[in-house]
Amino acid sequence: MAKLSKIEELADRLHSTAIHLLRQARVQDASTGLAPARLSALSVLVFGGAMSLNELARAEQVRPPTMSRIVDALESEGLIRRTVNQLDRRAVVLEATEKGTAILWQGRKRRIKFLAKHLSRLNDAERSKIDDAIKAIQKAMARQS
Amino acid sequence: MAKLSKIEELADRLHSTAIHLLRQARVQDASTGLAPARLSALSVLVFGGAMSLNELARAEQVRPPTMSRIVDALESEGLIRRTVNQLDRRAVVLEATEKGTAILWQGRKRRIKFLAKHLSRLNDAERSKIDDAIKAIQKAMARQS
DNA sequence: TGATATAGTTAGCAAGGCTAATTAAACTTC
DNA sequence: GAAGTTTAATTAGCCTTGCTAACTATATCA
Secondary structure: OOOOOHHHHHHHHHHHHHHHHHHHHHHHHHHHOOOHHHHHHHHHHHHHOOEOHHHHHHHOOOOHHHHHHHHHHHHHOOOEEEEEOOOOOOOEEEEEOHHHHHHHHHHHHHHHHHHHHHHOOOOHHHHHHHHHHHHHHHHHHOOOO | OOOOOHHHHHHHHHHHHHHHHHHHHHHHHHHHOOOHHHHHHHHHHHHHOOEOHHHHHHHOOOOHHHHHHHHHHHHHOOOEEEEEOOOOOOOEEEEEOHHHHHHHHHHHHHHHHHHHHHHOOOOHHHHHHHHHHHHHHHHHHOOOO
């Protein structure tokens, strides 16, 4: 066992806690009937509004060909619309349909309620610490200038 | 937009913070040359010691056939050993080799140092809040009795 | 106008998830 | 102790999702 500093030890525990949290939350997503990458891409369109394929690929940190296929699947299920951008006819405009928006909201609500149910077992002081920690983590992980 | 309770709002932010944290940390894993599922399975063997394929599959929350293939790949790269359990000859005993252990430690160290580097931008009070939050999250997410 | 750049798609590969079916060993039950 | 059942692991075959390379179509620039 290599010796870890105090901060490295914290980093290690933070990492493993994040993994376990997401593993449990992910189980809830199965009931949307959507595979993870599709659900995630749909979520970006619902919350981020209409955008091009390249923008969506960048947001999801995947390459355009990967997103092109995910978009194919979402379109054929009627969850998003793909139209040609008339100002630049090379580009497409992607946007969630009513159906896609509804499905996403159901899934999101289920996942949030699942996590909230667990968080409700804590007291206010504990939840407040999580709140502070989220702020600190976001500050720590923010892109350096 | 559906209205979320205070706790649900916290759940939502916690979820998205965990996603972003892991996305950034994962980038570090590429330099091990191991795909994510393989790295994760190897990690369980290094830290959890020798175990059967079923146990490893359960630990990784995948089905045995999935783990069987991951184990094939790790074995053919010389990172783990697969031997027959002499007390139950249906079962195998999986354990990390020296080489597997070394590679895992390098990757883990890199990931932890990456996170620690970010955490070091915070002050002691902020880190202490993260520490408290980890404890609270673990308490909240623990399997109910 | 011709060259270059950009948006998106297609083709083809690898990893990793699954279920169903198979094999081999262990256990149960009479 | 032979027959049936259960269990551990594997094999086969499917789908999703990541990638690069190569292509098409449109836009931009010199």
